[in-house]
Amino acid sequence: MSALVTQSLVKRFGGVLATDHVSLTVEPGEIHAIIGPNGAGKSTLIGQLAGEIASDEGHVLMFDEDVTQVRTHQRAQRGLARTYQVTQLAREFTALDNVLLAVNARERHNFRFWRNAHDDATAMAKATTALATVGLGAMHHATVGTMAHGEQRQLEIAMALATEPKLLLLDEPLAGMSQGESAAIVALLQSLRGRYPMLLVEHDMEAVFALADRVSVLVYGRIIATDTPDGVRNNPEVRAAYLGETV
Ligand code: ADP
Ligand code: MG
Numbered sequence: 395m396s397a398l399v400t401q402s403l404v405k406r407f408g409g410v411l412a413t414d415h416v417s418l419t420v421e422p423g424e425i426h427a428i429i430g431p432n433g434a435g436k437s438t439l440i441g442q443l444a445g446e447i448a449s450d451e452g453h454v455l456m457f458d459e460d461v462t463q464v465r466t467h468q469r470a471q472r473g474l475a476r477t478y479q480v481t482q483l484a485r486e487f488t489a490l491d492n493v494l495l496a497v498n499a500r501e502r503h504n505f506r507f508w509r510n511a512h513d514d515a516t517a518m519a520k521a522t523t524a525l526a527t528v529g530l531g532a533m534h535h536a537t538v539g540t541m542a543h544g545e546q547r548q549l550e551i552a553m554a555l556a557t558e559p560k561l562l563l564l565d566e567p568l569a570g571m572s573q574g575e576s577a578a579i580v581a582l583l584q585s586l587r588g589r590y591p592m593l594l595v596e597h598d599m600e601a602v603f604a605l606a607d608r609v610s611v612l613v614y615g616r617i618i619a620t621d622t623p624d625g626v627r628n629n630p631e632v633r634a635a636y637l638g639e640t641v
Contacts, residue, residue: 395458397422397561397591398443403452405438412438414615415452420561423588427602428595429626430612436595437479439612440565443593444476445469456561470500473560477550479569479595485539489530489549492538493521496553524556525549528582544575551582555590562592568601580604603627611635 398420405413412435420426428436441447443454445466453462461469483492497517512518525531528548538546547567554562567583568576580601583592587605596602602609603623610620613635619626626632 395422396420396455397424397457398593399453399455400439400443401453401455403439403442403454404450405435405442405447406450407438411615413442413449416612416615416617417452418610418617418620420591420593422591424607425583425587425592425594425605427606427609428593428612429597429599429602429609434612435615436612437565438615440476440563440593440595443563444474470557473558474563475554475557475559475561476563477547477554477565477567479565481546481550483538483546483549486537488535488537489525489541489552490521490534492549493524493553493556494518497521497556500557520556520558521552524552527555527586528552529578542575544571544578547571547575547579548582551579555586559590562586562590564592564594564596566595566597568596568598576601 396419400416400418403413403416404411416439418426428439430436438447442449445464449462453460455461456469456472456474459472461472484495494517497520525534528551530545530548530552533541533545538549541549551567567579571579576598583605594605606623608620609623609626610617611626611632618635619629619632621629
């Protein structure tokens, strides 16, 4: 059973075909990277998978269940977690509070209007574990706005992990990072390999080729190749369309 399947997904914005019959799979434990130039449709695809963008055509399956009509929150409850290209953190809150918010958003109990998250031992344990996993174990009480950019990206991954996902969607987790910060996130994602299937959108080729089991190349909304990193690197159509002489 695949963790994720898309069947001929389409999204149009007016005359723009942002995703053009995209079909791909993410297998259990796999890191599947999506690369492609700016405007190729990568973020649109992630939005369609998360349920934030309604698809015009095609299907999305999670663990063999067709979730095409399933709303964002219900996809999250089925184990889908995502991070954003642009950070979505509550900057005036602490790292711990951001993670607790993510846990509560996932678990939102209808019978409770409000609860003090700090008194919820289960939520606290999930948050603490996730912060330790990403290397922020000593930063529970840091205010997000005072944290380095790389630490904020680590925090976003912690928020995804704290929901105990079955599938991770990562939209450019290395965006805007220094080399040292990138290396830390690449090492973190390596350490998570096999624990979560991941669909990873990323510009940084070195990182993609180091992390990915398979790479799909998206150009003008279309997947022009899906292959191993070496296969993609040596694919003439990919080189012509996207990678040019730079690989
Ligand atoms: P990428 O993430 O690969 O850079 P995007 O998915 O952001 O690409 O964008 C794909 C195409 O869809 C681009 O042409 C972009 O301008 C267009 N697009 C994305 N979001 C919207 C939107 N909300 N409204 C109109 N056009 C959009
Ligand atoms: Mg994008």
